[in-house]
Amino acid sequence: MTHTTHTGPAIVTRGLTRHFTSRKQTVEAVKGLDLEIGQGELVAFLGPNGAGKSTTLRMLTTLVPPTSGTASVAGHDVVTGQRHVRQAIGFVGQGNGAGHRQLGRDELISQGRAHGLSRADARRRAGELIEDLDLTAVADRKVSSLSGGQRRRLDIAMGLVHLPRVLFLDEPSTGLDPQNRINLQELIQRLHSETGSTVVLTTHYLEEADALAGRVIVVDHGTVIADDSAARLKSGLGDLVRMEYADPAGAARAASRLSRVPASRVDVTDRGVDLRVKDGSTLVGGLLADLAADGVPPTRVEVARPTLDDVFLDLTGRSLRESQQSPTPGSDAASDQPTSIESEVAA
Numbered sequence: 286m287t288h289t290t291h292t293g294p295a296i297v298t299r300g301l302t303r304h305f306t307s308r309k310q311t312v313e314a315v316k317g318l319d320l321e322i323g324q325g326e327l328v329a330f331l332g333p334n335g336a337g338k339s340t341t342l343r344m345l346t347t348l349v350p351p352t353s354g355t356a357s358v359a360g361h362d363v364v365t366g367q368r369h370v371r372q373a374i375g376f377v378g379q380g381n382g383a384g385h386r387q388l389g390r391d392e393l394i395s396q397g398r399a400h401g402l403s404r405a406d407a408r409r410r411a412g413e414l415i416e417d418l419d420l421t422a423v424a425d426r427k428v429s430s431l432s433g434g435q436r437r438r439l440d441i442a443m444g445l446v447h448l449p450r451v452l453f454l455d456e457p458s459t460g461l462d463p464q465n466r467i468n469l470q471e472l473i474q475r476l477h478s479e480t481g482s483t484v485v486l487t488t489h490y491l492e493e494a495d496a497l498a499g500r501v502i503v504v505d506h507g508t509v510i511a512d513d514s515a516a517r518l519k520s521g522l523g524d525l526v527r528m529e530y531a532d533p534a535g536a537a538r539a540a541s542r543l544s545r546v547p548a549s550r551v552d553v554t555d556r557g558v559d560l561r562v563k564d565g566s567t568l569v570g571g572l573l574a575d576l577a578a579d580g581v582p583p584t585r586v587e588v589a590r591p592t593l594d595d596v597f598l599d600l601t602g603r604s605l606r607e608s609q610q611s612p613t614p615g616s617d618a619a620s621d622q623p624t625s626i627e628s629e630v631a632a
């Protein structure tokens with residue numbers, strides 16, 4: 286499939302805003318978003334429920350018009366160049382896109398044809414995606430007979446069939462079992478590296494954003510509150526060194542001593558002292574020696590590397606994990622627990 290060459294950023298928004306009014310109440314879903322996403326970037330939007338992620342994607346994919354501000358995708362304005370934007374993008378929304386009475390494979394082929402693929406290319410591409418998304422056993426059944434997870438995978442295939450230059454995925458993993466979630470991540474990575482497509486996804490899975498995205502944009506109350514690589518967001522926050530004390534007086538003395546550690550944050554807690562500092566796992570040996578020399582060694586120490594959830598908690602005072610419970614029991618959100626280095630300290 287050929288596309289008109291466009292050399293600027295894949296996505297540009299300026300003061301992008303969307304309000305919704307119902308029953309005389311106005312919700313400011315997206316407030317003045319200024320974004321620039323380069324061609325070939327893989328970007329994850331994170332944020333709690335109602336943060337404005339889907340509304341942003343719906344404006345960028347021309348499904349809802351902005352209330353004010355502008356946005357362009359693949360060089361085309363989302364309002365004045367709607368048709369061109371639609372030709373350049375793939376979109377997998379939260380609802381089901383495939384028709385009910387068609388066979389899954391036919392839906393895919395029709396979608397490819399609608400995007401200008403030849404019949405042979407559409408057939409070949411449909412076959413590849415059916416295999417990649419583990420749909421071989423069900424692709425020749427009516428869409429209405431598929432399970433929720435199978436339909437979700439078919440919808441994802443629909444968004445990918447024409448190898449879009451800019452791919453938008455709104456919570457693509459929701460409703461998939463862990464194996465299919467991994468398959469999907471591999472597919473997104475492959476599409477991204479083989480075709481150089483720009484990929485923008487929203488996700489409730491922190492580990493998915495961490496593993497896939499080169500750039501993480503954290504959104505809350507319709508505005509961007511952080512925008513960087515996951516690694517830099519986490520390292521900027523620093524490690525958590527948690528020191529336990531049986532006696533509050535000891536904790537207070539330790540906190541006073543630790544407050545001298547440069548570029549750190551010290552909090553006295555019920556159990557002792559929390560120190561947030563860059564490279565805490567390297568510093569902890571020296572800190573313990575200092576505290577022992579001052580006569581206030583902790584009873585126990587734990588060093589936890591920061592997670593994206595810690596970053597979110599630090600930025601907003603709320604936990605992403607609490608506000609966005611994983612819908613699938615036993616999801617790999619559990620594997621996103623902090624890496625802890627624990628040691629019992631001799632009293």
Ligand SMILES: Nc1ncnc2c1ncn2[C@@H]1O[C@H](COP(=O)(O)OP(=O)(O)OP(=O)(O)O)[C@@H](O)[C@H]1O
Nearest residue numbers: 305307312314332333334335336337338339340341
């Ligand atoms: N059609 C609509 N009419 C009225 N309010 C809307 C409409 N669409 C979205 N909103 C409101 O706009 C705000 C942002 O919603 P949006 O769906 O963009 O959030 P989100 O970050 O995608 O949330 P989630 O993680 O739950 O999908 C919410 O307060 C939502 O209730």
